[in-house]
Every structure is written in C-alpha cells, then in structure tokens.
Amino acid sequence: MAGPLSPDFGRPLVDLPPLSLDRTAPRPLAVQLADALRAATADGTLRAGDRLPSTRALATTLGVSRTVTSAAYDQLLAEGWAQGRRGSGTYVVGAPAGPRAVPRAAAALAPRPERTFVDLTAGTPCVAALDRAAWRRAWRAAADPAPDIGPDFVGLDAFRGVVVEHLLRHRGLPADPADVLATGGSTAAIGELARTLPAGARVAVEEPGYQRAVDALRDAGLDVTSVPVDAAGLVVDALPSGLAAVYCTPAHQYPTGSRLSAARRVALVERARAEGFLVLEDDYDGELRYDVAPLPLLAALGPDVVVHFGTASKLLTPTLGAGWLVAPPAVREAVLAARQRGGGRPARAGQRVFAAFGAHGDLARHLRRLRRELAGRRAAVVAAVRGAGRVVEGDAAGAHVVVPLPDAATERAVVASAAARDVRLDGLARHYAGAPAAAGIVLGYAGPTGDELERALAVVAEVLTRP
Numbered sequence: 305m306a307g308p309l310s311p312d313f314g315r316p317l318v319d320l321p322p323l324s325l326d327r328t329a330p331r332p333l334a335v336q337l338a339d340a341l342r343a344a345t346a347d348g349t350l351r352a353g354d355r356l357p358s359t360r361a362l363a364t365t366l367g368v369s370r371t372v373t374s375a376a377y378d379q380l381l382a383e384g385w386a387q388g389r390r391g392s393g394t395y396v397v398g399a400p401a402g403p404r405a406v407p408r409a410a411a412a413l414a415p416r417p418e419r420t421f422v423d424l425t426a427g428t429p430c431v432a433a434l435d436r437a438a439w440r441r442a443w444r445a446a447a448d449p450a451p452d453i454g455p456d457f458v459g460l461d462a463f464r465g466v467v468v469e470h471l472l473r474h475r476g477l478p479a480d481p482a483d484v485l486a487t488g489g490s491t492a493a494i495g496e497l498a499r500t501l502p503a504g505a506r507v508a509v510e511e512p513g514y515q516r517a518v519d520a521l522r523d524a525g526l527d528v529t530s531v532p533v534d535a536a537g538l539v540v541d542a543l544p545s546g547l548a549a550v551y552c553t554p555a556h557q558y559p560t561g562s563r564l565s566a567a568r569r570v571a572l573v574e575r576a577r578a579e580g581f582l583v584l585e586d587d588y589d590g591e592l593r594y595d596v597a598p599l600p601l602l603a604a605l606g607p608d609v610v611v612h613f614g615t616a617s618k619l620l621t622p623t624l625g626a627g628w629l630v631a632p633p634a635v636r637e638a639v640l641a642a643r644q645r646g647g648g649r650p651a652r653a654g655q656r657v658f659a660a661f662g663a664h665g666d667l668a669r670h671l672r673r674l675r676r677e678l679a680g681r682r683a684a685v686v687a688a689v690r691g692a693g694r695v696v697e698g699d700a701a702g703a704h705v706v707v708p709l710p711d712a713a714t715e716r717a718v719v720a721s722a723a724a725r726d727v728r729l730d731g732l733a734r735h736y737a738g739a740p741a742a743a744g745i746v747l748g749y750a751g752p753t754g755d756e757l758e759r760a761l762a763v764v765a766e767v768l769t770r771p
C-alpha cells in the first residue's frame with residue numbers, strides 16, 4: 305500500500321493516452337480500463353503524482369457509463385495504484401515519479417552517456433563573457449509586450465533599430481531600418497538568399513570555407529564552384545565569369561582567419577557591378593577585432609550589389625536564433641515575397657531579447673568585455689602553440705586561429721591524440737568542399753570556461769609537440 309501523498313503531488317490533470325476498450329470482449333469494461341491505466345504507467349505515459357480525470361469526465365470521453373469508470377478507479381484505489389484526495393481528485397501513486405520513460409524506439413536513438421570533452425572547435429560563442437544579470441534583464445523585458453497575433457515577415461522595429469545602431473557603431477555601415485530584414489541567423493539567411501537565385505545559377509564560394517553555406521547553396525539547386533583564398537582573403541582574380549553570386553567572409557575569412565585586402569574589396573565590388581553578380585557578405589564575427597582596425601565593409605563600398613548579413617550567434621548566443629541582413633531593395637523584396645509565399649519568418653522572441661539587450665547599452669558593454677576576454681584567450685592560445693614550436697595564422701580577430709601542420713596524416717594524429725585526452729580539435733580538412741590543399745588545426749577558444757581552456761591548452765601544447 306502506498307504511503308501518504310507527498311506534498312509535491314498535485315500536478316495538473318493529465319491528458320490520458322488513447323484508451324481502447326473492447327465492448328465485444330468477455331472481460332468487463334471496468335477491468336479493461338483499470339488494466340489500460342496500469343499499462344500506461346509501464347510505458348511512462350502516466351507518472352506518480354499525475355491527477356486523473358474525474359470519473360464523470362472520463363466516462364464522457366470514453367463513451368461508457370460512470371459505473372464503469374468508478375469501478376475501475378475503485379479497483380486502482382484498492383490496489384494502492386491510485387489515491388484519492390477529497391475535493392481534489394484521484395492521483396497516480398503506484399508508478400515511478402520523475403521524467404516520462406523514453407519510448408523504446410527513441411531510447412535506441414538517445415545519445416549514450418558521453419565523455420565530457422573540452423570543445424576547441426571553432427564557431428562557439430563566449431558565453432562565459434556574458435553578464436548574466438544583463439541577460440536576465442533582457443529576457444524579462446522581452447516578456448513584457450503582449451503576445452503577437454499575426455506573423456511578421458520583416459522583423460520588429462525595435463530589433464531593426466538596435467541592428468542599425470550596431471552596424472553604424474561597430475561596423476561603420478550606415479543603414480536605414482527600412483533596409484534591414486530580421487533573419488533566423490546567417491545560415492538561414494544564406495538559404496533564403498540562395499532560393500531567390502535562379503535554379504542552376506553559378507555561385508562561387510571560398511575554399512576552404514564555411515561548409516554549411518556550401519550545403520545551403522547546393523540544397524537550393526545552385527551550381528557551387530570553389531575559389532581559393534590566401535593571406536589576403538578570397539582570390540578575386542580567380543573568380544570565374546558567369547556568376548550569379550559570390551559568397552564570402554571578408555572581415556575574417558572562415559576558417560583561415562585572413563582578411564580581404566582593401567584592393568581586393570574594391571576589385572570584387574567592381575566586378576560584381578560589371579558582371580551583374582551579387583556579393584553575399586557573411587559578417588559572422590566582424591565585431592570581434594581586438595588589435596587590427598577594420599576595413600570598410602563590402603556593403604559600404606557597394607550597397608547596390610552587396611547583401612550584408614550578421615548574426616547574434618557569435619556575439620551573444622545561437623539561443624536567440626536572430627540575425628539581420630541589409631540588401632538592395634530588389635533582393636529584400638524577393639526574400640520577403642518568398643517568406644510570404646512559404647509562411648517562413650524569423651522568430652520574434654530572439655529579436656525581442658536582442659533588442660532589449662541593445663536598448664540600454666548592454667550590448668555595447670558586452671562587446672567591450674567580449675573583445676577583452678577573447679584577446680586574453682587568444683594570447684594564451686598563441687603562447688601555447690608557439691611553446692610547442694608551431695605558428696599561428698589568422699588575424700587577431702574573431703574566436704579562432706589556424707595552426708598549420710605539415711600534412712594530413714599529422715592533422716589526423718593531432719586530432720586523435722587530443723580526443724584521447726578529452727579535447728576536441730577540428731582539422732582543416734573538414735572545411736574543404738574538395739580535396740584539402742593544406743593541413744592544420746582550426747582552434748576555437750571562445751566556447752570553454754577559462755579553466756577548461758587552460759587545461760585544454762596544456763593538452764594542445766603536448767599533442768602539437770608530439771602528435
């Protein structure tokens with residue numbers, strides 16, 4: 305017999321799973337019902353503490369008389385499977401409390417308990433630098449407005465206002481809120497832009513480059529062609545003719561960390577105008593420069609041919625699923641028309657939080673803190689890598705560096721030795737659409753806590769010294 309009801313009992317009325325009763329079977333309906341309720345605890349659909357519907361409500365739902373439901377409940381109460389509290393209903397007690405059991409098929413797919421790795425792959429934000437009080441304030445403020453009643457394909461005014469201010473102050477790009485569309489982040493924006501181009505159109509991407517962009521462009525049915533990068537960024541002279549668009553990361557080439565030179569910026573915009581292609585400028589971490597002055601954005605040089613997009617993912621966190629794009633009117637209209645046709649639109653929750661975070665200076669304060677934190681972390685990375693007799697490539701910007709290695713075998717050995725010591729490293733090979741032309745490690749330093757990074761860098765120094 306179960307003991308007295310514990311104080312945490314009283315979860316709201318549960319939605320019962322479909323209970324099928326066989327009216328033609330010789331077993332009484334009340335017995336079938338009691339069996340079905342017991343069975344629901346076995347698969348975790350019902351848990352200890354769940355409140356069952358009243359006998360009257362259940363009788364109505366099942367289309368049986370109340371005598372049937374009352375008899376079933378009486379049986380379960382007598383067995384101690386359920387307990388009744390006068391005036392507040394009948395509760396399950398004879399089943400394990402806690403999370404619902406994972407159904408068997410899903411259990412097979414559930415991840416096995418993993419070792420905990422310190423993740424030094426690139427692309428994660430530095431949430432350790434986030435002032436949690438400011439973060440909570442932003443979420444509280446974001447919850448203030450009443451829920452919206454209709455879809456918004458453009459983006460909230462408050463969000464676009466903060467983005468415009470951010471672009472002007474931190475990226476030197478003057479834009480009007482009317483030029484800005486909210487997005488669900490950069491990768492989502494690339495997909496949307498790709499779908500506005502004619503199927504089969506030729507698009508150039510950087511090699512090595514951001515493979516999610518490559519996938520998004522291919523998924524949209526575009527013909528993706530790779531163009532090399534060097535220490536001055538995308539090799540503009542190597543762009544083939546007949547392009548509909550060029551996707552690039554000029555502020556901080558992903559993953560090599562180089563910066564598109566001023567001369568190549570001008571050449572790219574001139575070619576785009578002369579040949580009628582669009583430049584997709586992915587400014588995923590352009591705000592994060594610590595020692596080097598930024599060069600003018602492509603969008604500032606060629607607002608008529610450049611689609612500029614940014615994201616809150618690196619600056620704050622991908623939790624927000626918020627980004628922005630600034631584009632010539634025809635491109636904006638094509639994106640908007642596609643959203644309206646398909647019903648897709650950027651979620652407003654993340655925009656509200658970002659807008660609240662930006663409204664009273666928290667975003668600018670965060671950015672200052674983040675730059676300081678990342679500059680310190682980069683210095684520690686550079687010291688560890690140099691201590692191992694290796695060099696670091698890439699600008700003092702963003703949140704990753706590249707450590708060149710002599711060949712693919714050494715790259716694989718370094719990644720494997722680090723993994724054996726619970727540090728996840730990223731080889732350069734993964735960032736090539738075709739055969740890798742260089743080997744190395746792309747080392748991200750934003751994600752871990754400061755302590756984790758320190759421990760992981762000791763491992764990195766060792767595996768780079770003796771792969």
Ligand SMILES: Cc1ncc(COP(=O)(O)O)c(C=O)c1O
Pocket residue numbers: 426427428488489490491492514553558586588614615616617622626627
């Ligand atoms: C080059 C590049 N662009 C965009 C993104 C992701 O942006 P979002 O989270 O907004 O899709 C990343 C993330 O790693 C990236 O490396």
